[in-house]
Amino acid sequence: MTTSGTSGGGKLPRQTQPTLAVVGSFDLSQSLLYFLTTRAMTRTTTHSAIGVHFGGSLSSDIMIGMEPRDKVTEYVKERILALRAANPGQYDNISVVRTNSMKYIPNYFRKAQLTKMFFLFPDPHFKEKNHRRRVISMQLLDEYAYVMKVGGIIYTITDVEELGEWMRSCLEKHPLFETVIEEEIKADPVFKLLSTATEESQKVARNGGQTFHAIFRRISLQEE
Amino acid sequence: MEDTAVEEPEVSGAAEFAPALVAAHPHGNSVAVAIGPELRAFDLRAGLPVSLSDECGGRSHSDAIRAICFSVSGALFASAGDDKLVKVWKTDSWRCIRTITSEKRVSAVAISINDLYVTFADKFGVVWLVTLWEDSAEQVSVDNKPVSILGHYCSIITSMKFSPDGRFIATADRDFKIRVTLFPKNPLKGAHEIQSFCLGHTDFVSCITFTSISENQSFLISGGGDSTVRLWDYVNGCLLDTFQVRDKMGELLGPNETDDSSLAIADICPSNDGSLVAVAIQSFSGVMLLACDLVGKKLSFLKVITMEKSYIPTSLASSLSSELLWTVMGASNMPNQASSHLLTRVRIITSFQKDRLSSDDAGPATLEDSDVPHDEKLLLALQGSLDVTKQEEVLASVLAALKVSMHKMLVKKHYSEERREQRKRGRNDKKIKN
Numbered sequence: 001m002t003t004s005g006t007s008g009g010g011k012l013p014r015q016t017q018p019t020l021a022v023v024g025s026f027d028l029s030q031s032l033l034y035f036l037t038t039r040a041m042t043r044t045t046t047h048s049a050i051g052v053h054f055g056g057s058l059s060s061d062i063m064i065g066m067e068p069r070d071k072v073t074e075y076v077k078e079r080i081l082a083l084r085a086a087n088p089g090q091y092d093n094i095s096v097v098r099t100n101s102m103k104y105i106p107n108y109f110r111k112a113q114l115t116k117m118f119f120l121f122p123d124p125h126f127k128e129k130n131h132r133r134r135v136i137s138m139q140l141l142d143e144y145a146y147v148m149k150v151g152g153i154i155y156t157i158t159d160v161e162e163l164g165e166w167m168r169s170c171l172e173k174h175p176l177f178e179t180v181i182e183e184e185i186k187a188d189p190v191f192k193l194l195s196t197a198t199e200e201s202q203k204v205a206r207n208g209g210q211t212f213h214a215i216f217r218r219i220s221l222q223e224e
Numbered sequence: 225m226e227d228t229a230v231e232e233p234e235v236s237g238a239a240e241f242a243p244a245l246v247a248a249h250p251h252g253n254s255v256a257v258a259i260g261p262e263l264r265a266f267d268l269r270a271g272l273p274v275s276l277s278d279e280c281g282g283r284s285h286s287d288a289i290r291a292i293c294f295s296v297s298g299a300l301f302a303s304a305g306d307d308k309l310v311k312v313w314k315t316d317s318w319r320c321i322r323t324i325t326s327e328k329r330v331s332a333v334a335i336s337i338n339d340l341y342v343t344f345a346d347k348f349g350v351v352w353l354v355t356l357w358e359d360s361a362e363q364v365s366v367d368n369k370p371v372s373i374l375g376h377y378c379s380i381i382t383s384m385k386f387s388p389d390g391r392f393i394a395t396a397d398r399d400f401k402i403r404v405t406l407f408p409k410n411p412l413k414g415a416h417e418i419q420s421f422c423l424g425h426t427d428f429v430s431c432i433t434f435t436s437i438s439e440n441q442s443f444l445i446s447g448g449g450d451s452t453v454r455l456w457d458y459v460n461g462c463l464l465d466t467f468q469v470r471d472k473m474g475e476l477l478g479p480n481e482t483d484d485s486s487l488a489i490a491d492i493c494p495s496n497d498g499s500l501v502a503v504a505i506q507s508f509s510g511v512m513l514l515a516c517d518l519v520g521k522k523l524s525f526l527k528v529i530t531m532e533k534s535y536i537p538t539s540l541a542s543s544l545s546s547e548l549l550w551t552v553m554g555a556s557n558m559p560n561q562a563s564s565h566l567l568t569r570v571r572i573i574t575s576f577q578k579d580r581l582s583s584d585d586a587g588p589a590t591l592e593d594s595d596v597p598h599d600e601k602l603l604l605a606l607q608g609s610l611d612v613t614k615q616e617e618v619l620a621s622v623l624a625a626l627k628v629s630m631h632k633m634l635v636k637k638h639y640s641e642e643r644r645e646q647r648k649r650g651r652n653d654k655k656i657k658n
Binding site for chain 2 (some may be wrong): 103106107111132133138139140141142143145146173175176193221
């Protein structure tokens with residue numbers, strides 16, 4: 001397994017797990033769509049849906065998924081390779097990396113590099129003592145804000161109401177993010193895909209469940 | 225998940241090892257040493273040991289002190305550690321004016337440039353802030369409890385410093401990272417705007433310090449477990465230069481002498497004119513001096529000052545107003561350590577300035593005990609003893625512990641799946657009170 005020599009961002013951290021699945025090499029100096037999933041990663045309709053949508057119009061944008069689990073990373077890698085085989089010339093801009101994104105985000109991305117970040121159906125960490133391990137928290141939002149461009153959008157979706165509340169509340173409280181108004185969300189093709197195209201959300205719909213989303217924009221702080 | 229890591233043998237007590245610390249008043253008024261729970265300060269103007277008074281009645285901390293610092297003005301001093309207390313002292317009277325309780329053990333402490341705030345880092349990597357002044361028109365948090373302002377996700381913060389202009393707060397962690405954050409005018413709402421990350425260390429970062437040549441231009445210097453000292457443009461997160469201590473030590477000592485794991489940087493200290501950086505290296509009995517060229521943005525080797533074989537400094541300090549470099553060696557919480565008197569050894573290097581190197585015949589050199597300012601009184605107060613044999617005994621055990629300690633303390637331990645599950649069962653993470 002080779003690690004990509006990332007051009008942007010800092011050095012890669014010393015990994016204790018040796019496998020880092022990076023599919024192809026990609027130039028991180030261009031604007032990036034950032035793709036973080038947990039459970040949704042295992043159902044890659046998302047990849048194809050978004051890939052198909054963006055493959056044409058935004059082929060210069062790059063998507064990368066970050067996943068701490070080896071097996072999942074391998075699976076996604078296989079799916080990407082399959083998509084590339086079935087659609088020659090496409091899906092070169094999608095990749096997956098096995099890493100602890102919560103610790104090493106600044107190692108992978110430069111300041112103000114990302115235009116979008118996705119957190120789809122993240123682990124709820126129900127126990128109060130594990131709340132600090134949630135992927136959305138005031139602390140981590142500092143880092144996500146750092147790697148995002150001003151104007152970039154953060155998308156979160158979950159079927160766990162309490163987690164949805166939590167994520168929304170963190171984003172509302174954080175000074176570097178502002179709410180995206182409902183009209184804008186409705187008009188955003190990406191959002192539509194998230195709530196219908198991922199197998200996870202399809203499953204939720206089948207079971208008559210609800211999803212909770214929080215979509216916010218990265219803003220800059222006005223100094224008084 | 226496959227576990228390819230090697231399980232490190234658990235050396236009993238090695239993880240608890242608490243090195244002795246030294247800090248110098250910026251104007252040279254006093255010097256303080258922390259060893260275990262004891263704080264020892266010496267008034268250099270009066271030539272007398274200081275007796276600390278604590279408003280709570282107790283003399284000092286009840287468990288190992290992990291961090292101490294003077295404020296830039298010199299008016300305040302802070303100490304914090306394993307007893308989950310942060311104590312703030314006024315340095316004119318050495319009276320403790322505030323005792324702050326932390327929920328977790330504290331690993332780093334800092335005082336803001338204008339003496340308004342104290343920040344401390346706990347073992348979860350969260351940095352907390354407390355306002356110091358009571359009667360102000362400014363908004364103070366309700367009942368003045370510590371407010372969390374930023375965090376290094378699940379990491380231990382090893383060093384925390386404010387930039388000289390007070391605009392930034394820099395925090396370094398065990399996971400090789402240094403984060404530079406804008407310190408806002410009203411920090412009670414948190415410090416959310418990250419200015420940069422200084423990434424480059426390939427092992428834990430053990431110490432950071434700001435250094436400057438002029439009012440407008442300051443830089444960050446760091447030392448780490450990767451045996452490097454690095455110079456940074458912290459505003460942009462740019463690595464300007466890296467000095468490989470291991471390579472130099474290899475040259476100086478010969479290939480057989482250097483042991484890979486024991487050349488971590490223990491502490492760094494800039495001279496008051498920014499021209500030198502003193503480096504304390506785990507398992508090296510002496511201090512390495514680097515020339516710090518802030519115009520050319522380079523670090524280069526100057527000389528080593530070797531001390532007696534058994535003396536390895538655990539902490540360094542200097543003041544803005546004098547050319548003395550204070551060094552201390554000592555430790556607490558060591559296996560088999562007698563609970564009685566905690567001893568340290570203090571050695572001072574004089575002429576800690578670049579221009580002294582070319583002119584004087586001696587340049588920077590270690591002072592003999594008899595030449596130490598206020599000689600016996602100071603050494604007795606800070607060391608705890610003048611008895612050479614007793615000291616040698618104690619320091620020999622410190623030496624042994626030092627060789628394994630830093631590695632165990634700061635490098636993330638790897639446990640087998642079984643052991644990890646076992647540890648989880650015993651864990652008792654209380655919920656975070658709001």
